[in-house]
Amino acid sequence: MFTANKDYQKLPGSYLFSTIAKKVAAYTEAHPEEKIIRLGIGDVTKPLAPSIIKALHDAVDEMGDASTFRGYAPDLGYDFLRNTIVEKAFKSRGCEVYADEVFVSDGAKSDSGNIQEIFGANDRIAVCDPVYPVYVDTNVMSGRCGDYDEKTGLWSNVIYMPCTAENGFSPELPGEVPDIIYLCFPNNPTGATITKTELQKFVDYANEHKSVIIYDAAYEAYISEEDVPHSIYECEGARTCAIEIRSFSKNAGFTGTRLGYTVVPKDLKDQDGVSLRNLWARRHGTKFNGAPYIIQRAGEAVFSEIGQKETMEQIVYYMNNAKCILDGLKSAGYSVTGGVNAPYIWLKTPDNMTSWEFFDFLLDKAHVVGTPGSGFGPSGEGYFRLTAFGSYENTVEAIERIKKM
Ligand SMILES: *Cc1c(COP(=O)(O)O)cnc(C)c1O
Numbered sequence: 001m002f003t004a005n006k007d008y009q010k011l012p013g014s015y016l017f018s019t020i021a022k023k024v025a026a027y028t029e030a031h032p033e034e035k036i037i038r039l040g041i042g043d044v045t046k047p048l049a050p051s052i053i054k055a056l057h058d059a060v061d062e063m064g065d066a067s068t069f070r071g072y073a074p075d076l077g078y079d080f081l082r083n084t085i086v087e088k089a090f091k092s093r094g095c096e097v098y099a100d101e102v103f104v105s106d107g108a109k110s111d112s113g114n115i116q117e118i119f120g121a122n123d124r125i126a127v128c129d130p131v132y133p134v135y136v137d138t139n140v141m142s143g144r145c146g147d148y149d150e151k152t153g154l155w156s157n158v159i160y161m162p163c164t165a166e167n168g169f170s171p172e173l174p175g176e177v178p179d180i181i182y183l184c185f186p187n188n189p190t191g192a193t194i195t196k197t198e199l200q201k202f203v204d205y206a207n208e209h210k211s212v213i214i215y216d217a218a219y220e221a222y223i224s225e226e227d228v229p230h231s232i233y234e235c236e237g238a239r240t241c242a243i244e245i246r247s248f249s250k251n252a253g254f255t256g257t258r259l260g261y262t263v264v265p266k267d268l269k270d271q272d273g274v275s276l277r278n279l280w281a282r283r284h285g286t287k288f289n290g291a292p293y294i295i296q297r298a299g300e301a302v303f304s305e306i307g308q309k310e311t312m313e314q315i316v317y318y319m320n321n322a323k324c325i326l327d328g329l330k331s332a333g334y335s336v337t338g339g340v341n342a343p344y345i346w347l348k349t350p351d352n353m354t355s356w357e358f359f360d361f362l363l364d365k366a367h368v369v370g371t372p373g374s375g376f377g378p379s380g381e382g383y384f385r386l387t388a389f390g391s392y393e394n395t396v397e398a399i400e401r402i403k404k405m
Contacts, residue, residue, distance in 0.1 A: 007143040016375035017041060027363055037398040039386045040369040044253045049310035055301035059294035073290030077104025081296045088303040095233035097263055103284055104291050107260040108218045108247035113138040115214055118279040119180055126159035126178035128171050130189055130376030135182040153378040162379045170194050177209045184216035189376045189385040190346040191338015193228045199235055206241035210271060213242040221251030221315055223341045239265040252302040252311045259291055259299045318343050321395040322388035328399035343388040358384050366401035
């Protein structure tokens with residue numbers, strides 16, 4: 001008789017965003033007359049830019065022509081895209097990355113969830129707290145996290161790096177030595193960034209202790225300040241200790257189109273000299289049949305001059321919303337961070353409300369939906385995330401309503 005995976009069953013409750021959806025549905029049913037403004041889920045709202053739509057159309061036409069039709073894509077990605085990524089995303093910033101180290105995929109969520117498969121079953125992970133839930137949950141599914149403590153919200157075999165107001169939401173080096181360190185900057189959910197000096201400390205630490213850093217740079221395109229690294233490969237020594245994950249979702253609106261990539265440098269070897277790049281290539285070849293040709297052409301178009309201009313206009317639009325939220329909440333007396341190099345605003349709940357109390361309060365009084373900070377980890381308790389992905393009009397209205405609460 002079959003058994004269901006025991007590790008999967010350790011995961012507590014339902015996924016954060018399904019709980020939110022249920023609460024909002026119940027509220028809408030009870031108050032059908034209220035206009036709800038959603039500033040909760042991290043999904044883009046602007047349609048794909050014209051230059052990307054054109055690339056998609058052209059690629060579709062090629063697929064309908066016998067002379068240009070394509071079957072299976074190369075499972076590591078087409079050269080035209082991998083070469084473009086190397087030139088435009090890395091070389092232009094002085095980072096040493098080669099095309100055979102770039103693995104094209106259907107997005108950063110799956111890559112950040114799957115990458116743990118190439119590590120030993122007993123390797124210990126370190127994560128920021130609060131954290132994008134995928135990192136911990138996928139390691140739980142692989143039996144790496146020990147047991148869940150309902151009271152503390154912590155896993156017994158995970159090393160946590162709290163990101164709080166005290167450290168400016170930038171993690172300190174882990175107290176115990178982990179094998180795998182997950183970092184995400186600019187950060188979801190806090191919107192915080194890490195300076196190059198701070199990131200260099202993590203790279204030096206990882207090299208010294210033979211740990212690996214998995215660096216999620218999904219929000220790289222939102223960086224507006226100078227001293228904020230766009231890639232971990234801007235740090236010296238990162239090629240021997242870091243994997244970087246990127247996505248086209250938030251910078252170019254590909255959340256429904258699906259495209260991302262992961263860089264695994266050839267210099268990254270385990271203690272026995274085993275190449276992680278080769279293991280990840282083996283994994284891709286076995287479990288993945290490549291991102292669609294038409295989508296990879298669309299990804300290439302993002303890097304074109306016009307593609308960069310058009311997608312940057314979208315980012316500027318979202319970041320104007322972020323500024324509106326940030327300024328509005330500050331003038332209403334809230335304590336807020338983020339929103340400068342990331343489309344997320346992280347606010348302290350007023351009057352010592354818990355994150356979920358504030359969620360209900362905001363839904364009830366302002367009909368605005370956000371995300372409770374505690375859903376991202378225990379250190380998120382007492383915080384709340386708003387996103388800049390709404391329309392400008394809705395964002396302005398939401399802030400007006402919040403000011404009146
Ligand atoms: C949105 C998000 C992703 C997911 O990106 P996809 O490419 O759409 O899968 C990855 N990491 C973080 C931190 C995100 O917020």
